[in-house]
Amino acid sequence: MIRRVLWSLLALVLALVAFVWMFNFWGGTGLHGKAPSAPPAREQVARGAYLARVGNCMLCHTERGGAAYAGARPIETPFGTVYASNITPDAETGIGAWSAAHFRRALHEGRSRDGHLLYPAFPYTHTTRITGADADALFDYLRSLPPVNKPNRPHRLRWPYNTQAALAVWRTLYFRPDRYEEDAARTPEWNRGAYLVQGLGHCGACHTARNALGGMRDVMDLSGGLIPMQNWYAPSLAATGEAGVADWKVEEIQQLLAAGVSPRGTVLGPMAEVVLHSTQYLEPADLRAIAVYLKSLPPVPGDSDPREVPRAAANVLDRGGKIYGDRCAACHGEQGQGVRGAYPPLAGNRAVTLPVTSNLVQIVLHGGFPPATRAHPRPFGMPPFAPVLSDADVAAVLTYIRSSWNNNAAPVTELAVSQQRSSRRE
Structure with a gap:
């Protein structure tokens, strides 16, 4: 009986090896x-x-x-x-x-x-x-x-x-070899946008979650994911609380991809490199096609429920508020309102209230720099605060920002900041 089981297992292994080889x-x-x-x-x-x-x-x-x-x-x-x-x-x-x-x-x-x-x-x-x-x-x-x-x-x-x-x-x-098939129920413009996003633009390479082996459940789902080794989170392009653009005007999406800034957002981190080296050079018709496709993605709810957000300790909020007043308010405003065309608002900014806080920590520690594009050649950047703020300081000021001016997001932990800082040193 044992021998029969062993032979069956060996046959199964050989069949799997043969399948993988073929x-x-x-x-x-x-x-x-x-x-x-x-x-x-x-x-x-x-x-x-x-x-x-x-x-x-x-x-x-x-x-x-x-x-x-x-x-x-x-x-x-x-x-x-x-x-x-x-x-x-x-x-x-x-x-x-x-x-x-x-x-x-x-x-x-x-x-x-x-x-x-x-x-x-x-x-x-x-x-x-x-x-x-x-x-x-x-x-x-x-x-x-x-x-x-x-x-x-x-x-x-x-x-x-x-x-x-x-x-x-x-x-x-x-992996399966594939080819793009046009959707006959959609317009040529939509199909062009889908082709660029799903194919050569390879947007899902960053905006799709990967498992422990680096595999993706569906390379086209654009549901957001942490970029391996970079510690930047590429937000979901469909979630309304992340980077979904279903409620944006097509022109606003085009502007963001062409200039790196728009009335609804600013690109930083790895996406700034994409705009700098790639999307700012795309033809207006292709930018519009991408915008039309992204706008059509079915909106999905975010991961967090505001009713379940824990409240930060009063001493942390006091500490964060003082740091904000000393270091941040001159650019972002006493009420987080920002300065139009220069410094983004923090009040009501969904990039601030993302459940994943890695991007915020990266920006405070190492600075935030939009791309210098033809349409916006001299953007305002944010200096790095890693040399002057401790991990506890960064956690406190981000927690304050995420819970002020009707923002309602979970606190940032000192451990999360420490992990981000140490990973940059490695």
């Missing part, structure tokens, strides 16, 4: 094709350059101070460090020996030229939805760039995450 490796190395010899058409290069802006490709594929698209920029993950690849047209170290079919496969299936599996720090979970025509335009743009001979840096990932076998299991659990 799902990830069957036919994965048999792609043929030579690098194109003719130079790309100027129209294709221009279109690809624009699409690279949409996808913010250069930000990850360019090392600080290095040549554009030559790779080597470190991307920290909970499993170790992944280094971005050289995607200049160098034949030895870049993609100069790739064919258009190889490049399509990388975007659509997450495989390199030789067929090996790529790490999902490269967001092929989203680029899988890009059309073949857009993939070809991107490829033509990249092969028009100056080649840079710069070998790719080996990743520094812990075992077993540094193995193709572990990556194959992850892909079996969390």
Whole structure:
């Protein structure tokens, strides 16, 4: 009986191994094709350059101070460090020996030229939805760039995450090659916005929660999540109490994406980089399409119930109020009203009352800096207070702000501040 059970378990394990192997490796190395010899058409290069802006490709594929698209920029993950690849047209170290079919496969299936599996720090979970025509335009743009001979840096990932076998299991659990299908019941503008958000824009890479293995339940749900290793929370784009824009005007959403500021909000942190390097350069029609799509997301309630918010201790509120008066009121106002066009209001600001407080702590400790854009070239920033405020001070002033002027949110703990401060030092 025991032997029969053991044989059954062995057969099951072998069947699972075979399934994982077939799902990830069957036919994965048999792609043929030579690098194109003719130079790309100027129209294709221009279109690809624009699409690279949409996808913010250069930000990850360019090392600080290095040549554009030559790779080597470190991307920290909970499993170790992944280094971005050289995607200049160098034949030895870049993609100069790739064919258009190889490049399509990388975007659509997450495989390199030789067929090996790529790490999902490269967001092929989203680029899988890009059309073949857009993939070809991107490829033509990249092969028009100056080649840079710069070998790719080996990743520094812990075992077993540094193995193709572990990556194959992850892909079996969390990745399926896909393509964008237009919704016939929606307008062309809505479909364009959905395509940009779900595909090349890969908004869900930040705005979707991940589990302990870095997998996402649904890469399209945009329900918000903590960005791994950065300690910034990308709020839900559907929750009314977070970053949902169902009640915004389309023009206000466009303005936020183009300028980084609008009458309804200001972008900071990782989203400021997205606006700085990507969305401010998008064509007005595409910005509007994205706005139309985001505005259409069904609103969902937030996670917190105001009736259940605990009240902070009086001494904490007194301490926080004094710090606010000394450090914050000159810009944000005695009643948290802010200064239009310069300093955002804190009263009634849903970014202040988010259930997740990591963004507030980051801003107070390390400063808040909107992007300098063409539409708003000289934004007002907020200095860092880490050198002058203790963890208890930061917790007290944030607790005061979150419970004043009809704000009704839970206190910020000293432990939460300490964890944020220490994680930045590591």
